[in-house]
Amino acid sequence: MVEHRTPVPPMYRFVANVLRPPLRLLMDYSVRGLENLPESGGFIVTPNHLSYADPFPWAHVLYDRGIAPVYLAKSELFDSAVLGYILRHAGQVPVERETSSAAEVLGRAVQALDRGQCVAIYPEGTLTRDPDLWPMRGKTGAARLALEARCPVIPIAQWGPQEILAPYGRLPRLFPRTTIHVRYGPPVDLSDLYDDGTPSAEACVEATNRIMRGITDELEVLRGERAPAVRFDPRAHGMPLTGDYTRGARPVSRG
Structure with a gap:
């Protein structure tokens, strides 16, 4: 049994033990960049988000290395009686998206980092609309937390979960077994943006851009191609920022 760096709630261990066998059955992992993970202390991981299946592979890899990520997860997941009970007792943190209260969870996240835990944030906030x-x-959010906590930020790129479950898909493709490619990038350098007070809006925007660039750089390696020069902005396309934007919608293009 792997010894974890920080205490892991019993519910977390139970869920992990239930999920690990089917994950190994459905997925094969190709992993790079584990040497970029800090040896000790709290740190943030920022994965790209392209499928409801993608929170599991990179976290499975970390868990097997003794790191149990704490997710900052959308509050809707906590509304379910069963799932909400599991998430709360597993020590996960709900976030009210697109509200002022989203900033209030940063204090709990900073405390987790101070305890030496790994905090996971999807900086896109939802499945990519690209x-x-x-x-x-x-x-x-991820940038603000990183600047307040002054801790390492590890960008994570993954490619393959969308083959198991398409974005906003409901029925997974269980066979054949899918190879999930994961890259843990080097820490994003934000040290020049640190301030003694509350991070400025400009610093948060710059830090966010660096984090997204770090994720994209790693994904370019996985995909063997270059990302578009201009990052997709759902606001510019009149798209909702949360929820399933595909229902009754026309196909989206970059133009």
Whole structure:
């Protein structure tokens, strides 16, 4: 049994033990960049988001290395009686998206980092709206947390979960077994943006851009191609920022 760096709630261990066998059955992992993970202390991971299946592979890899990520997860997941109970007792943190209360969870996240935990934030805030599944424009929550906590930020790129479950898909493709490619990038350098006070809006935007660039750089390696020069912005296309934008919608293009 792997010894974890920080205490892991019993519910977390239970869910992990239930999920690990089917994950290994459905997925094969190709992993690079584990040497970029900090040896100790709290840190943030920022994965790209292209499928409801993608929170599991990179976290499975970390868990097997003794790191149990704490997710900042959308509050809607906590509304379910069963799932909400599991998430709360597993020590996960709900976030009210697109509201002022989203900033209030940063204090709990900073405390987790101070305890030496790994905190996971999807900086896009939802599944990418990019028609080619490149990382889209990020939100500033991950950057603000990183600047307040002054801890390492590890960008994570993954490619393959969308083959198991398409964006906003409901029925997974269970066979044949899918190879999930994961890259943990080097820490994003934000040290020049640190301030003694509350991070400025300009610093948060710049930090967000660097984090998204770090994720995209790693994904370019996985995909063997270059991302578009301009990051996709759902606002510019009149798209909702949360929820399933595909229902009754016309196909989206970059033009």
